[in-house]
Amino acid sequence: MNRLMNRELILLLSVPLFLLGGCNGQQKSKEMETVKADPFKGAISKPLITKIYTADPSAHVFEGKLYIYPSHDIDAGIPENDNGDHFAMKDYHIFSLDSIGGPVTDHGVALTVKDIPWGGRQLWAPDAAFKNGTYYLYFPLKDKKDVFKIGVATSISPSGPFAAEKEPIKGSFSIDPAVFTDTDGSTYLYFGGIWGGQLQRWNKGVYDANGSKTDLKNDTAPALTAKVAKLGPDMKQFAEQVKDVVILDEKGKPLLGGDHDRRFFEGSWMHKYNGKYYFSYSTGDTHKLVYAIGDTPYGPFTYKGVIMLPVMGWTTHHSIVEYKGKWLIFYHDTELSKGKTHLRNVKVTGLEHEADGTIKTIHPYQQ
Numbered sequence: 001m002n003r004l005m006n007r008e009l010i011l012l013l014s015v016p017l018f019l020l021g022g023c024n025g026q027q028k029s030k031e032m033e034t035v036k037a038d039p040f041k042g043a044i045s046k047p048l049i050t051k052i053y054t055a056d057p058s059a060h061v062f063e064g065k066l067y068i069y070p071s072h073d074i075d076a077g078i079p080e081n082d083n084g085d086h087f088a089m090k091d092y093h094i095f096s097l098d099s100i101g102g103p104v105t106d107h108g109v110a111l112t113v114k115d116i117p118w119g120g121r122q123l124w125a126p127d128a129a130f131k132n133g134t135y136y137l138y139f140p141l142k143d144k145k146d147v148f149k150i151g152v153a154t155s156i157s158p159s160g161p162f163a164a165e166k167e168p169i170k171g172s173f174s175i176d177p178a179v180f181t182d183t184d185g186s187t188y189l190y191f192g193g194i195w196g197g198q199l200q201r202w203n204k205g206v207y208d209a210n211g212s213k214t215d216l217k218n219d220t221a222p223a224l225t226a227k228v229a230k231l232g233p234d235m236k237q238f239a240e241q242v243k244d245v246v247i248l249d250e251k252g253k254p255l256l257g258g259d260h261d262r263r264f265f266e267g268s269w270m271h272k273y274n275g276k277y278y279f280s281y282s283t284g285d286t287h288k289l290v291y292a293i294g295d296t297p298y299g300p301f302t303y304k305g306v307i308m309l310p311v312m313g314w315t316t317h318h319s320i321v322e323y324k325g326k327w328l329i330f331y332h333d334t335e336l337s338k339g340k341t342h343l344r345n346v347k348v349t350g351l352e353h354e355a356d357g358t359i360k361t362i363h364p365y366q367q
């Protein structure tokens with residue numbers, strides 16, 4: 001499947017499956033008409049931020065509040081392509097809130113491309129961490145040779161402004177950093193994304209500028225994996241070799257590249273629940289948020305199921321956080337821009353772990 005899907009097709013493909021099944025043809029076409037007229041009817045939550053476009057929300061609890069570290073989407077007038085050139089973001093804003101439903105504060109510009117010495121273009125999905133009195137912002141950005149690397153910036157405040165290091169993290173590549181601090185104080189950086197995120201171009205350990213634009217030649221081999229490395233005490237470098245985040249099927253076999261409904265695409269996240277490690281991610285071209293469970297931060301992880309069915313828009317990207325005793329999932333769709341792939345808005349809803357540790361699937365558009 002190509003990123004260049006016709007907008008109406010994207011919207012129809014994004015219709016929750018339960019709307020399309022279990023009814024006769026007449027009912028079906030009526031429902032399709034309703035969906036076409038207002039595809040966001042029945043959305044389970046409203047955009048949290050309406051003054052600018054925001055996406056890829058990484059949420060954390062800092063200083064007793066919820067902080068959101070999203071991408072800041074803009075319309076740069078660049079046509080859509082498989083490289084994701086239309087996601088041409090130039091800066092980050094950070095947001096905070098005390099309660100869900102309460103006011104959301106925009107803390108303004110926290111970091112811009114022009115203040116990143118090694119930077120080229122495209123500030124994609126960031127994440128943040130706190131250690132030893134300092135806040136760290138991790139961000140993917142193409143360098144001056146158009147190769148995605150991961151950078152780090154620091155601040156004394158969770159809302160910034162952040163000052164970037166002069167070079168990207170040594171040995172980093174691709175996109176979508178997600179940082180997780182375990183209960184023993186060790187911090188891990190998960191990262192990677194295929195297609196526009198360039199992960200498939202690092203297959204041999206070095207960047208292949210002529211490598212494939214997608215993973216689509218990889219159907220019968222083990223799927224490309226997200227990556228993980230423990231961070232050193234200064235939180236600015238890897239403390240070890242980068243490792244694969246292996247996801248196994250129910251028979252203990254690594255997921256295959258052709259398993260587009262379950263294999264890793266982009267948007268890693270890690271949360272810990274009842275002593276187990278939950279690695280969640282986007283399946284990209286099948287537009288789902290899914291998860292796998294493991295016994296250590298490195299995995300291997302066993303695929304468990306779907307967290308959220310497709311949202312309106314091509315991309316889906318989330319974070320999971322516990323706040324005041326409730327588990328929340330921050331995510332995005334394209335409600336504000338009425339379906340424009342690169343102009344997204346952050347949302348939040350509750351997330352439920354069942355008694356057996358599985359996660360209840362969320363339907364983002366109930367009817």
Ligand code: FUB
Binds near residue numbers: 193266316
């Ligand atoms: O926002 C740009 C890219 O779109 C992110 O890095 C991906 O996760 C996808 O949401």
